[in-house]
Amino acid sequence: xxxHLFKYTLHLADNALILGHRNSEWCGHGPALEQDIAxxxxxxxxxxxxxxFFQYAAxxxxxxATEDSLAYxxxxxxxxxxxxxxxxxxxxGKTILRQFFMSNYQSLLYDQLQQSKDEQLAAISAKALxxxxxxLKWSNEWVxxxxxxxxxxxxxxLKALNDLWPYNGELFIPAPYEVQAFEEGIAPDVKTLKxxxxxxxxxxxxxxxxxxxxxxxxxxxxxxxxHTEYLGYILADMxxxxxxxxxxxx
Amino acid sequence: xxxxxxxGDIPEDAGSGGHAPSKDARSGGNTPSKNTGKDWPLWEVFVxxxxxxxxxHMGSLHxxxxxxxxxxxxxxxxxxxxxxxIWVVESKHLHASNPDDAASFYDPANDKVYxxxxxxxxxxxxxxx
Numbered sequence: 001x002x003x004h005l006f007k008y009t010l011h012l013a014d015n016a017l018i019l020g021h022r023n024s025e026w027c028g029h030g031p032a033l034e035q036d037i038a039x040x041x042x043x044x045x046x047x048x049x050x051x052x053f054f055q056y057a058a059x060x061x062x063x064x065a066t067e068d069s070l071a072y073x074x075x076x077x078x079x080x081x082x083x084x085x086x087x088x089x090x091x092x093g094k095t096i097l098r099q100f101f102m103s104n105y106q107s108l109l110y111d112q113l114q115q116s117k118d119e120q121l122a123a124i125s126a127k128a129l130x131x132x133x134x135x136l137k138w139s140n141e142w143v144x145x146x147x148x149x150x151x152x153x154x155x156x157x158l159k160a161l162n163d164l165w166p167y168n169g170e171l172f173i174p175a176p177y178e179v180q181a182f183e184e185g186i187a188p189d190v191k192t193l194k195x196x197x198x199x200x201x202x203x204x205x206x207x208x209x210x211x212x213x214x215x216x217x218x219x220x221x222x223x224x225x226x227h228t229e230y231l232g233y234i235l236a237d238m239x240x241x242x243x244x245x246x247x248x249x250x
Numbered sequence: 251x252x253x254x255x256x257x258g259d260i261p262e263d264a265g266s267g268g269h270a271p272s273k274d275a276r277s278g279g280n281t282p283s284k285n286t287g288k289d290w291p292l293w294e295v296f297v298x299x300x301x302x303x304x305x306x307h308m309g310s311l312h313x314x315x316x317x318x319x320x321x322x323x324x325x326x327x328x329x330x331x332x333x334x335x336i337w338v339v340e341s342k343h344l345h346a347s348n349p350d351d352a353a354s355f356y357d358p359a360n361d362k363v364y365x366x367x368x369x370x371x372x373x374x375x376x377x378x379x
Contacts, residue, residue, distance in 0.1 A: 032290065034311050034322035041325050138321055145314070 006060045007177035013053030014081035019102055020046030021238055031092050045131040052124045072242040076231045083222035084167040086231045093146050094160035100139035104200050105171050106132045112188035140204050147208025169218025292341040293319040297333035305337050
């Protein structure tokens, strides 16, 4: 087995799973019925992407690993999702902003991954890109609506921006497995996605009347298993059933 | 008190609930759309299930503007491959017949069978009918 290919695939899966899980916490709590359905749809898209990546990772790993064992039986230190995805939902504005940052990133990443030498990753990315394109359109409009909305919504977006901005840098700082994957033509160099990402964010922020913060300090560690305090709680919630009743199915 | 509105007759303050009906509850159809209350206006959704077919009324939903209404419609009504095209229109812009008029509107057509083409006998020479 190519270890870095496995690790890289797992990283993509974890990003999608944890963000999907975070969004799913809105299920039944959305600000309006229609938006409840929208955010839950996006959760399902992301968890679907996670499944595709997990299934591939399980096949690479062999040894009776399954998509479920990878999702439900690994500990926090084994998860390699970016810190941004595990941040708390906060209010609707913060959830939107987190989605906006990630969708921008995923759309650039999946677009490049379509050309991956690894056919499986290329195929999964091509399929996921269509979904992400909609997530991006949806979150773009919400960022504009809230940023350029009322004084209250503008202030909340500024606060969310302040909270989330330090977690964006990590997206573009490659982990060792990303470097190896890039060198073999499996993955794009995430460093090169940064300018494009910043431009896209700045374009929408201008319309949303939000300032683009200075680059500043980046929180890192998620990609190598060093997480913020929140991931443990997410996993406790997500993995409780499998941990308490091993191999239970429903 | 229950307020009853017909399509096209939804006044600006509909949705705020609990207030006395406004005087012009039956004539508020053509005021410009304005989201004054905390509730978003209501939109009617029409979906075309495949190319060549008509858009069909699917239901209604709330949204702040047309763009959001289309996205909401996409999420609410086309999750299971139901559509290839979506129309939305704010409910207040639809005007509807009044159910109370049913007797005078529709019943008179009941006994006028000659309005159906099948009422007429066609000469044998006519083909392709």
